[in-house]
Amino acid sequence: MNFDPHNHPYPSKRMPAYAKNGMVATSQPLAAQAGRDILNQGGNAVDAAIATAACLTVVEPCSNGIGGDAFAIVWLDGDLYGLNGSGPSPASMTIDAVKQRGYDTMPTTGLIPVTVPGAPASWASLSKRFGKLPLLDVLQPAITLAEEGFAVTPTISRQWKTSYKRFQAAHTGDEFSAWFETFSLNQRAPEPGEIWRSPNHAHTLRLIGETNAKAFYSGELADQIDAFFKKHHGFLRKEDLAAFEPEWVDPIHTNYKGYDVWEIPPNGQGLIALMALNILENVEINEKENVDTYHKQIEALKLAFTDGQAYITDENHMSVPTQSLLDKSYAAKRAQEIGETAQLPTVGKPTASGTVYLCTADSEGNMVSFIQSNYMGFGSGLVVPGTGISLQNRGHSFSLDHNHDNALAPNKRPYHTIIPGFLTKDQQAVGPFGVMGGFMQPQGHVQVVMNTVDFLLHPQAALDSPRWQWTEGNKILLEPSFPRHIAEALARKGHDVTIANDVMSFGRGQIIWKDDEKESYVGGTESRTDSHIATL
Numbered sequence: 001m002n003f004d005p006h007n008h009p010y011p012s013k014r015m016p017a018y019a020k021n022g023m024v025a026t027s028q029p030l031a032a033q034a035g036r037d038i039l040n041q042g043g044n045a046v047d048a049a050i051a052t053a054a055c056l057t058v059v060e061p062c063s064n065g066i067g068g069d070a071f072a073i074v075w076l077d078g079d080l081y082g083l084n085g086s087g088p089s090p091a092s093m094t095i096d097a098v099k100q101r102g103y104d105t106m107p108t109t110g111l112i113p114v115t116v117p118g119a120p121a122s123w124a125s126l127s128k129r130f131g132k133l134p135l136l137d138v139l140q141p142a143i144t145l146a147e148e149g150f151a152v153t154p155t156i157s158r159q160w161k162t163s164y165k166r167f168q169a170a171h172t173g174d175e176f177s178a179w180f181e182t183f184s185l186n187q188r189a190p191e192p193g194e195i196w197r198s199p200n201h202a203h204t205l206r207l208i209g210e211t212n213a214k215a216f217y218s219g220e221l222a223d224q225i226d227a228f229f230k231k232h233h234g235f236l237r238k239e240d241l242a243a244f245e246p247e248w249v250d251p252i253h254t255n256y257k258g259y260d261v262w263e264i265p266p267n268g269q270g271l272i273a274l275m276a277l278n279i280l281e282n283v284e285i286n287e288k289e290n291v292d293t294y295h296k297q298i299e300a301l302k303l304a305f306t307d308g309q310a311y312i313t314d315e316n317h318m319s320v321p322t323q324s325l326l327d328k329s330y331a332a333k334r335a336q337e338i339g340e341t342a343q344l345p346t347v348g349k350p351t352a353s354g355t356v357y358l359c360t361a362d363s364e365g366n367m368v369s370f371i372q373s374n375y376m377g378f379g380s381g382l383v384v385p386g387t388g389i390s391l392q393n394r395g396h397s398f399s400l401d402h403n404h405d406n407a408l409a410p411n412k413r414p415y416h417t418i419i420p421g422f423l424t425k426d427q428q429a430v431g432p433f434g435v436m437g438g439f440m441q442p443q444g445h446v447q448v449v450m451n452t453v454d455f456l457l458h459p460q461a462a463l464d465s466p467r468w469q470w471t472e473g474n475k476i477l478l479e480p481s482f483p484r485h486i487a488e489a490l491a492r493k494g495h496d497v498t499i500a501n502d503v504m505s506f507g508r509g510q511i512i513w514k515d516d517e518k519e520s521y522v523g524g525t526e527s528r529t530d531s532h533i534a535t536l
Contacts, residue, residue: 016460016522019361019535023521024048025510026358027063027436029532030150031055034141035360036534038133046074046130047138048360049368050123054142056356057119057390058201059150061183062159062377063436064356065390066204066216069115070122070372071264073251073422075429076130077366080422082251082264083126085372086394087116087244088314088411090235095400095408097235106396106408109167109381111175111234113395115414116244117216119372124213125246136209143209146202146388149195153530157192159504163377164189171381175232178383179390201388217241221387228384243411251422254278254326257453259430262422263445265322266315270419273445275304278331280450283338288455291489294468297450298495299338301443302470306345308442313406314413324350342474342494355418355441359432359512361521363536367512369420369432376438421445423452423513431514431521437507440469444507452511459511459524467506479506503528 017023022045024035035052043051049072057065070085098112106113127135152160160183167179182198183189190196207215215221218241226238251262254274261277263270279300285293311320324330330350337343355373373392374380380393397415398408406415419441423430435444444467451462466482475496478487480503491497500506508526510533515522525531 014460014464014527016458016524017533017535019521019523020519021363022536023361023512023523023533024052024358025512025523025525025531025533026052026056027356027508027526027529027531028056028059028153028156029530030059030145031358032532032534035358036536037141038138039362039536041133043133043138044131044364045360045362045366045368046076046126047133048362049358049370050127050131050135051138051141052358052360053370053372054123054139054205055145056358058142058145058198060156060356061390062156062163063374064372065374065379065392066120066201067117067389067391068372068374068379069118069392069394069416069418070370071268071418071420072122072126073262073264073369073420073432074126074130075367075422080251080262080424082249083122083246084249084264085118085122085246086267086413086416087118088413089115089395089398089408090237090240091410092237093235093408093410095402098400098408103400105400106398108376108396109171109393111229111232111382113393114234114236114380114382114391115394116236116240117392118244118246120208120213120216121244122246123208128212135212136206139205139209143202143205146198146205149197151193152190152196154192155529157190159377160189167378167381176381178385179378179381182383182388182390183378198388200386204387204389217244221389224387225384225389252322252326256281256449258425259453260424261449262424263419266312266318267413268416268419269308269312269442270421270445271312271322271325272304272308273419273421273442275307275325275331276301276442276446277449278326278328279303279335282332282335285454289483289486291486291493294486294490295493296338297446298468298470298476299343300335301446302345303334303337303348305442305470307348310347311405312415317405317409317412319405320350340493344473355436355438357420357434357436357508357510359434359510361431361512361514365429365514367429367432367514369422369434371418371420371434371436373418373436375417417441419445423449428516429514431512433509433511435507435509437505440505440507443469444509448509448511459513459522463509463511463524464527469506477505479503
């Protein structure tokens with residue numbers, strides 16, 4: 001990457017990190033250090049990614065868990081691979097079955113929105129295909145952390161408290177009792193620095209490692225999950241777990257100003273980032289800190305997001321093919337809709353044809369972009385008793401409208417928010433990147449790519465730059481550090497601007513770029529949380 005390490009409009013922020021033999025970047029120091037330790041033990045970037053991801057289920061439970069989903073993009077020996085580790089809806093779950101329980105929309109928490117967890121199978125699949133070390137060895141750092149405990153970091157404590165307070169008010173049923181037993185310290189959320197342990201979590205991780213995740217999908221853990229859902233009249237069953245396999249996929253991409261930007265194909269929303277970049281290639285972009293630059297970025301993202309929310313779902317159920325949405329001529333037509341003022345976005349008509357993020361790199365040039373999540377913090381609010389398995393609520397994304405592309409149906413993957421990203425140039429790896437955080441993610445991807453490609457910012461500067469977030473209509477949320485004069489100018493262009501009270505809703509990102517000329521890696525980590533880069 002040809003960036004100036006001193007090119008940073010916000011000099012109070014950190015400089016990038018450099019490393020010769022490997023790098024692990026994620027949102028929690030202990031998890032990043034665990035990944036580096038696995039590299040030191042002879043593991044590769046894939047092993048390090050799995051170890052880091054497993055540790056994050058322990059040290060950042062307010063963002064992900066064993067019962068969540070995962071996606072990965074892997075650069076190994078000069079080739080790019082994609083893994084879709086998102087689970088489908090249970091075979092017995094239909095729109096009519098949900099409506100018979102009194103719901104007009106999918107509930108946010110509880111038993112109904114729980115889909116098949118994909119993370120454990122994703123770890124096993126990555127390990128089997130590309131890992132160097134046994135899965136149990138790779139999971140051992142997470143097992144140790146869960147058994148011996150760790151000191152809770154400040155950002156995690158804050159998020160934990162927010163979820164605990166919300167769940168305490170809303171979750172009074174017996175099915176939620178194991179969540180409070182698992183995630184309480186003296187009937188409250190832990191304070192920063194307090195030690196939290198989860199021996200049940202450790203036992204489950206050990207079983208996953210010893211059986212390459214078979215215990216989770218067809219063995220004793222599957223039996224416990226099945227018994228829990230039967231007891232409380234949920235939909236998920238052992239047969240749903242046994243039928244699941246992560247899917248190896250070909251990543252999709254677009255070329256943006258000479259760089260290929262890669263995402264996982266739908267059901268993930270990475271397609272939105274690619275559509276927005278396609279639109280932005282058709283408009284003039286000059287300096288970064290300019291109201292017209294931000295206006296065009298926002299308008300392009302609105303158009304792409306509106307199409308994405310109309311069409312993205314399980315790819316087998318999309319009424320418009322992915323390649324039609326990525327068509328450059330369609331992007332050019334959408335770009336013509338961007339005017340001088342903010343416009344309410346409408347769905348286009350192409351021609352038919354939430355979370356933790358981490359990235360790793362090793363001494364052989366292999367790199368992994370990995371993301372996993374329970375969705376909306378602690379997910380469903382459910383823990384399978386005796387296991388430490390905190391379950392996701394991805395089914396909340398489904399529509400109960402039979403005519404919507406993302407309509408609920410049995411054995412169907414929902415629209416998914418978590419997306420790993422990867423950048424290449426001239427068929428050579430530049431590196432992995434990602435910005436977690438619900439519907440902020442494709443918006444963060446667009447901003448990071450443009451900060452890198454258009455404005456030549458180094459990885460730390462690309463992440464530190466103040467972010468914007470489109471929410472709906474013409475509503476824009478800006479970070480507290482966003483330049484005030486540009487915020488006022490955006491308002492004059494018709495954007496409904498709100499300055500956020502904090503930075504928690506603007507995502508948390510990580511970047512590792514490979515510098516072939518210098519034979520080293522350069523990385524950036526999120527300044528909005530307890531992030532860390534561990535290097536070799």
